[in-house]
Amino acid sequence: MSASRRDRAFEREVRRVFRHFLEPGARAGTLPDGGIGLYGPRGGKPAIKTEQTFWSLCEARDLVTAGTGDDKGFWRPSEAGRAFYRRLVAEADPFGEQHRLMGTRVLRDAGGGEARLPVNEAESPLAWLRHRKGADGQHLIDATQFEAGERLRADFTVGQLTPRVTADWSAVTASGKRARDPAEIADHALAARQRVNRALVAVGPRLSDILLAVCCHLEGLEAAERSFGWPKRSAKLVLQIALDRLAAHYGMTKASDQAVAATARASD
Structure with a gap:
């Protein structure tokens, strides 16, 4: 896959995942199968799932931030991630x-x-x-x-x-x-x-x-x-x-x- 196609695939997944990830109280955690699940403020079953490879790219680009305290072991969206998502949505329309x-x-x-x-x-x-x-x-x-x-x-x-x-x-x-x-x-x-x-x-x-x-x-x-x-x-x-x-x-x-x-x- 060419670099441009990989970038488009990554941006498409950001739009899909961050639409849920930016909702108040949402956080992400590692699933037993190694993937990543997004949870609402009340926990329970993950509302949406994505691949670890995608999440690693998000970490590398500082789109997500690791939690501390009660959030230890989870991730929250970073300010850079919020800004990146808003830009992608604006560019899409x-x-x-x-x-x-x-x-x-x-x-x-x-x-x-x-x-x-x-x-x-x-x-x-x-x-x-x-x-x-x-x-x-x-x-x-x-x-x-x-x-x-x-x-x-x-x-x-x-x-x-x-x-x-x-x-x-x-x-x-x-x-x-x-x-x-x-x-x-x-x-x-x-x-x-x-x-x-x-x-x-x-x-x-x-x-x-x-x-x-x-x-x-x-x-x-x-x-x-x-x-x-x-x-x-x-x-x-x-x-x-x-x-x-x-x-x-x-x-x-x-x-x-x-x-x-x-x-x-x-x-x-």
């Missing part, structure tokens, strides 16, 4: 980075609170799909799929799970009123994180990757395809399947779909 116009939208999350969510006013990937139609005249994603994706992103942001954007915490409480007690905010964020975790587990490991990329990190479909090494024009179908499973997890029935569709038509 240069058009999106150039044309992204960030604003805010107030959404009510599943816990009854409100959050000011960062949105791309030049259209998020889900909004783009929702407002475009295919050759059959139907929207590329339906109202229920769109609502499910937005609900996941609401919990993702309220739970402060993304390193790329920051929620307006002054507006988030369990009652939807302005927060005054930091502990109340922490409890609300923890509940949101638990809902995100349950949703991603219900959808499954492969499908959850595309949901995180598109719904939560606002990556375009082409950028996601390059990140995952998928064939061109495959991400849309995978995303549709993932959104269907997500909607099923949320209990969005056909009746609720009709209600969501009526709301969507009113806002079109």
